[in-house]
Amino acid sequence: MLRLEKLVKTYKTGDQALKAVDLNVPEGQVMALIGPSGAGKSTLIRCINRLVEPTSGKVYLSNVELTGLSTGALRRERRRMGMIFQEYALIERLTVMENVLSGRLGYVGFWRSFLRKFPQSDIDEAFRLLDRVGLAHMADKRADELSGGQRQRVGICRALIQDPALLLVDEPTASLDPKTSRQIMRLICELCKERGLAAIINIHDVALAQMFVQRVIGLRFGAVEFDGLPEGLTPDVLTTIYGEEDWEATIEKVDDESAVA
């Protein structure tokens, strides 16, 4: 469904963030992207929807090649890639509802969005999504009144209302407490399953990733070092990705995860 071919990103400073990354994500697969800071995780997912322009290589989303698209065509393809951000990236001074509806901007004209006159079907869907994440009663609150976990739920709604085929998720739990982190990860994975979405999730917390995803990619210095099942993350593998450290505590299996919900 998503295919990267020899994707390279070299920044103007000369830093090679991605070195010819090849990757294939099948329909409906939830995949974690792990690796040390600066390994190119954020760059990789931003190169897919071209918030960062890749230097060379190809990106195919359901057989549409993205790197060569014109502005207008890219805009249409971006609608099919929902993005969830680190630190939520909600528009702080807009309401929860406006934030969710902003996910529909790719589908409605300027004047409709400017006057906040979204089609009824979009509004209904926004309420359904907010209800699904338990925030329907917050619709008219301003985004900066919400707690971290609530904000990230709004961020998830904003990505899902785009009706995407793929979710690009950048450090969704970076500023959340351990319990909220698990809830958010579980929510993302459940929603992907319900809707048959593929997802690429950048994540620092290896144990959390192991708990929820079907496949893990380890990135180091812009190259894929590991590609396999979460169970395959042995201390040796983590050492090749991150460097020498005592890994036993990190990958300890958490059996009572359901008790936390």
Added chain:
Amino acid sequence: MSDIQSRIGTPWKKPPFVQRAWLRWALLLGFVCYLIAAYLTIDVNWTRVYVGLERGKQFILAFTSPDFTSRSGDIWEGMLESIIMTIASSVVGIAISIPIALGAARNIAPLPVYLLCRSIIAISRALQEIIVAILLVAIFGFGPLAGFLTLSFATIGFLSKLLAEDIESMDRAQAEAIKASGSRWLQWINYGVQPQVMPRLIGLSIYRVDINFRESAILGLVGAGGIGATLNTAFDRYEYDTAAAILLIIILIVMSLEYISGIIRERVQ
């Protein structure tokens, strides 16, 4: 740490800004010498000051008996003209400033647009209001039209620059999130940028209304209409009591604008 023992018990001082002691003292001495030399060049004619003090006293005393009535027609007319000039020039100036500010923000505008908008701002800021007013009075003749155009022009330089700087320091992630949804450029500005800079835009606009009103009182001196013209006439006729009345009204209006702007800025946070 081997030298930690020698550190214990010794006081700590912030390292001086200029490291070399001789240079530090030389700079300080040079500054004092400059102050003394600068003071010596001021040529004050104390007898003239003594005569002038009397006029100053009359002027200040006039404030104790401001004359609102004998020229009330002129004052009212001038004030109305000033207020109309202020409102019209603020509205037009702000409306033109917003697109220029967007163009002058490096993080959203391509380089050619950026350079163009920055040069418009530079020109507007380089030309002092009085000079522009004199030029425009020469072109359009005496009256509030020249004043209105001057203030609009000055508003562009002020508002575009400060708004552009606010846009440049906005949170990139929020704007990025809107872009990632596949929005058009205008939608991106409306959702991703505008909410972030709105408090600043409103604050700056009110401040500019304030400035435009005060400037409109000055521009009258070069014939660009408004209350300044009335004030100028009052001075020319040595009618300090009328001038005092005008100044009091200006102070009152500026103060109430200040008060209103405080309330509005609090509301839009």
